[in-house]
Every structure is written in C-alpha cells, then in structure tokens.
Amino acid sequence: MEIDVNAVYLPSEDVVARKIDDAFILVPIASGVGSMEDELYTLNETGHIIWEGLAPGRRVVDLAKSLAEEYDASEEEIRQDIQGILTELLKLNMIHKDG
Amino acid sequence: MASDYMKTESLGSSASWPGKNSLLPHLDMELTERCNNRCIHCYINQPENDAQLKVRELSTDEIKAIVKDAAGLGCMSIRFTGGEPLLREDFSEIYLFTRRQGIRVTLFTNATLMDEALTDLFVKYPPGSPVEVTLYGMTSDSYEAISLVKGSFAKAMAGIGLLRKKGIPFYVKSIYFKGREADKEAFADFVEKDLSADTPPAFSMNFDLRARRDMPAKVDFIKSLRVSPEESVVALEKYKDAYIKDSRRFARKFMGPAGDRLFNCGCGKGGSVDAYGFFQPCLLLRHPESVYDLKKGSFKQALQVFFPELREKISTNGKYLQRCAGCFLHGFCDQCPAKSWMEHGLLDEPVEYCCELAHAKARFLGLLGDKERAWEVKDWKVRLDRFVTHG
Numbered sequence: 197m198e199i200d201v202n203a204v205y206l207p208s209e210d211v212v213a214r215k216i217d218d219a220f221i222l223v224p225i226a227s228g229v230g231s232m233e234d235e236l237y238t239l240n241e242t243g244h245i246i247w248e249g250l251a252p253g254r255r256v257v258d259l260a261k262s263l264a265e266e267y268d269a270s271e272e273e274i275r276q277d278i279q280g281i282l283t284e285l286l287k288l289n290m291i292h293k294d295g
Numbered sequence: 296m297a298s299d300y301m302k303t304e305s306l307g308s309s310a311s312w313p314g315k316n317s318l319l320p321h322l323d324m325e326l327t328e329r330c331n332n333r334c335i336h337c338y339i340n341q342p343e344n345d346a347q348l349k350v351r352e353l354s355t356d357e358i359k360a361i362v363k364d365a366a367g368l369g370c371m372s373i374r375f376t377g378g379e380p381l382l383r384e385d386f387s388e389i390y391l392f393t394r395r396q397g398i399r400v401t402l403f404t405n406a407t408l409m410d411e412a413l414t415d416l417f418v419k420y421p422p423g424s425p426v427e428v429t430l431y432g433m434t435s436d437s438y439e440a441i442s443l444v445k446g447s448f449a450k451a452m453a454g455i456g457l458l459r460k461k462g463i464p465f466y467v468k469s470i471y472f473k474g475r476e477a478d479k480e481a482f483a484d485f486v487e488k489d490l491s492a493d494t495p496p497a498f499s500m501n502f503d504l505r506a507r508r509d510m511p512a513k514v515d516f517i518k519s520l521r522v523s524p525e526e527s528v529v530a531l532e533k534y535k536d537a538y539i540k541d542s543r544r545f546a547r548k549f550m551g552p553a554g555d556r557l558f559n560c561g562c563g564k565g566g567s568v569d570a571y572g573f574f575q576p577c578l579l580l581r582h583p584e585s586v587y588d589l590k591k592g593s594f595k596q597a598l599q600v601f602f603p604e605l606r607e608k609i610s611t612n613g614k615y616l617q618r619c620a621g622c623f624l625h626g627f628c629d630q631c632p633a634k635s636w637m638e639h640g641l642l643d644e645p646v647e648y649c650c651e652l653a654h655a656k657a658r659f660l661g662l663l664g665d666k667e668r669a670w671e672v673k674d675w676k677v678r679l680d681r682f683v684t685h686g
C-alpha cells in the first residue's frame with residue numbers, strides 16, 4: 197500500500213490513543229482494526245509526534261514541512277518517517293485516506 | 296509486529312497494561328444489585344423491579360464519569376458485574392463509552408437478556424475479553440429450581456446460542472451442590488462436546504454468604520447448600536495431578552503465617568465500585584469502614600490514602616491472633632477480611648467453613664495429618680519445603 201504524499205490521512209475513529217505511564221499507546225476497538233482484538237500498539241517518540249500531527253486538511257507533505265521546521269531534521273528524512281509509519285497504520289486500518 | 300515506530304503489545308491473559316505505574320490498572324463495577332433471576336444461592340441479588348434501589352443506582356452520566364476517571368488513572372480493563380448488568384437499559388451506552396476510552400470489558404452475565412442488538416454491538420466492537428456466563432442448570436427444571444424464574448433456562452440458552460452464532464468469545468461456568476450430580480455431568484458434557492472448551496468445566500460450590508449481610512433466612516439456606524469440606528476434596532480427585540501442580544506453585548509464593556496484619560492480599564490496590572458509587576477495596580468487602588464514597592472524593596484519594604490506611608490494619612481479635620496469625624495455611628485458606636465480614640460482620644473473625652475447607656485440602660495434599668490443627672504445626676517450613684520440591 198503506497199502512501200500518497202499529497203493526500204491527507206486521518207486516524208480511524210475506532211482507534212483510541214492513550215498516554216499511560218510514559219508510553220503512548222493505540223488501542224483498536226473495532227473488528228477489522230488492528231491485527232487482533234486484544235492487542236494494542238505502543239508508538240515511539242517519532243511515531244507519537246506523527247500520529248498527533250494527523251489532522252483534517254493537512255497533507256503528508258504539509259506535515260513533513262511543519263515537523264522539519266520544528267525539529268532538527270530534513271524534510272526528506274521526516275517524510276520518509278511519516279511514510280514508514282503511515283504504511284504500517286494503513287495496513288492495520290488504523291488510519292484512512294481522507295476524501 | 297515490530298518496527299522502528301510501533302510495537303505490538305499483547306495484554307494476553309493479564310488484565311492490565313504492562314506499564315509500571317498505573318494507579319488503577321483494572322476496575323470492577325457492579326452496575327446493579329438487581330437481577331431478573333432470583334438464585335437461591337446468590338450473595339447479592341435484589342428484586343428486578345425494586346424501584347427504590349433503582350433510583351439510588353448511579354446514573355448513566357455518573358457511571359461514565361467514573362469510567363473516564365479510571366481511564367485517566369491508566370485503567371485498561373473493567374469487569375461489569377451485578378446483579379445482572381444487562382438489566383440496565385443504558386448498558387450498551389455504558390459499554391461503548393468504556394470501549395471508546397480504550398478499556399476492555401469483561402461482562403459477567405446470566406445471558407438471559409442477551410439479544411440481537413447487543414451481540415451485534417459485540418461483533419462490531421468486541422469486548423476484548425471473553426463474556427463470562429453462568430448457567431445454573433442443564434434443563435429447565437434444574438435451572439429454574441435455582442433461578443426461581445419460569446422460562447429463564449430457555450432465555451439463558453438462547454443467549455448462549457446468540458453468542459455462539461455470532462462468534463463472540465465466551466466462557467460458561469456453573470454451580471454445584473449435593474443432589475445435582477446429573478446436572479454436573481450434563482454441564483461437563485456440554486462444555487466439552489458442544490462448546491469444545493479446552494479448560495475443565497468450572498463450578499462454584501463454596502458459596503459466599505450475603506455480601507450486605509441482609510436476608511438472614513437466605514444466609515442459613517446458602518450455608519445448607521455448601522458442599523462439605525470432605526466432598527470438596529472428593530471433587531478434586533478427578534483433577535488431582537493438575538491440582539497438586541497448581542498448589543505447589545501457589546505454596547511457593549503465598550503460603551506461610553502472615554502475623555497480625557489483616558490484609559495480605561491485593562485488596563485495596565484496585566477495587567470495585569458498587570451500584571451506588573461506593574468504592575470497595577475488592578468485589579466482596581463491604582464492611583462500612585472499608586468503603587469509600589466516590590461521590591464525596593476521588594479514586595486517587597481512595598487509592599493513595601484511604602485504602603493504604605485500611606491495609607495497615609492489624610488484628611486485635613484474640614481468636615484470630617491465636618489461630619490465623621500463626622497458621623501456615625494462611626494464603627492457601629480462603630479466610631480473609633471479606634469472608635470474615637460476610638460471615639461474622641467483622642474483619643478478622645476466623646471463618647469455620649474456610650478453616651475446615653483449608654484443613655481438608657491440606658490433608659489431601661499431605662501437608663497435615665488427620666487430627667492436626669494447622670496453627671499448631673511447628674515444623675511447617677520443613678513441610679512446605681518438602682511439598683514444594685517433591686510433594
């Protein structure tokens with residue numbers, strides 16, 4: 197599944213994002229979301245920042261740009277990170293392409 | 296699945312988040328004490344249509360606020376029990392709200408009110424833990440001799456049928472007391488053949504007395520239903536090897552005299568919210584001194600101050616100090632503040648039934664001689680060592 201850098205991706209309504217202790221976790225709550233009902237996912241720092249950055253109207257390229265301004269990394273590097281995690285999340289139906 | 300960005304965590308059989316610092320990893324919630332069955336052995340049930348109790352129960356919004364607070368403290372799983380939790384008309388709403396907090400749900404139910412709409416909801420939003428159904432008999436006669444409600448057996452079986460049809464994971468357990476041998480066999484058969492369960496059939500048979508210490512006539516009746524300690528041991532015979540293996544593991548960790556402290560269990564490290572908003576240190580313990588009014592305080596206060604203080608309590612009861620405090624079966628025996636409360640209205644009165652049961656089981660395991668009393672045994676360390684290493 198290819199990630200389209202000019203598209204907007206949004207979190208599924210059926211994933212609950214929670215912060216517990218110092219961990220940021222995603223809990224899928226509906227059938228067909230995530231790989232198994234009783235599993236949950238912890239995101240690392242990069243994953244967390246990207247997840248929080250998903251918003252209506254914000255394309256992958258826009259997100260990469262704004263994160264590059266905020267963090268000490270090139271836009272290209274960040275875009276690759278975003279594509280990496282979005283590919284995984286899309287496979288698990290935890291995000292969807294908007295529109 | 297693991298990658299640079301994301302790691303799968305399985306909660307597996309553990310109810311809670313594997314993280315270290317959650318204040319409230321798991322919560323029990325009794326949504327109502329009312330039930331549409333009237334089981335003769337029940338420790339909690341109140342009449343289905345008791346209007347006075349119904350108005351005292353927490354409202355939908357109050358329950359949601361409690362669930363939300365629990366989520367804020369790291370809660371990963373809630374067990375909804377009762378009474379019959381499905382009697383609440385807002386059950387689906389509460390359920391979905393809880394799942395939307397990222398909390399998984401274990402439902403304890405008699406399944407009689409399970410319907411298409413609820414099972415469809417469970418298909419779409421799986422509870423995350425198997426539903427736990429108690430089935431009180433295998434024919435309408437045997438079931439309804441317990442539930443005292445005509446037609447309840449058919450409804451329970453229809454509820455179980457719906458869970459099966461829709462592929463919703465569930466367990467079924469039953470109860471046993473003397474005179475119900477045929478039913479016991481039929482249930483074991485049902486679990487093994489019809490449900491293809493891979494665990495042995497589960498029966499409760501050492502019934503608890505009334506948790507609110509109400510209905511004295513019923514209390515006497517429940518006592519009369521309890522399987523005698525000797526019979527309990529006979530029931531173990533069939534699964535002897537597994538029982539011995541389990542007991543060894545348990546003995547290594549938990550057995551030995553506990554001294555004068557009352558609480559040596561997990562009581563108060565989590566807890567159970569009753570139908571009216573009182574936070575108990577566990578599902579069974581309702582001694583007025585041990586419950587905390589959530590309407591006047593917070594989970595945090597209860598878990599950080601009120602329960603820790605309770606857990607420091609030491610016994611001043613001579614009988615307890617003479618027996619339980621120095622008894623090496625402590626931990627193995629069911630004697631605990633909650634049992635003591637239900638039997639005697641105190642936190643630390645030895646419960647004879649638990650005591651006899653523990654003695655019978657300890658004899659079965661070879662830890663005690665025929666006439667010995669556990670609290671008088673001096674060489675308990677040697678016995679436990681021998682048992683743990685080679686039985």
Ligand code: SF4
Binds near residue numbers: 330334336377442
């Ligand atoms: S179904 Fe359960 S809660 Fe209801 S009366 Fe029977 S044992 Fe009690």
Ligand code: SF4
Binds near residue numbers: 560561579631
């Ligand atoms: S039932 Fe007894 S042993 Fe269990 S948590 Fe409550 S007080 Fe402790």
Ligand code: SF4
Binds near residue numbers: 618623624626629649
């Ligand atoms: S076996 Fe008897 S004396 Fe020992 S802890 Fe249990 S109730 Fe107390």
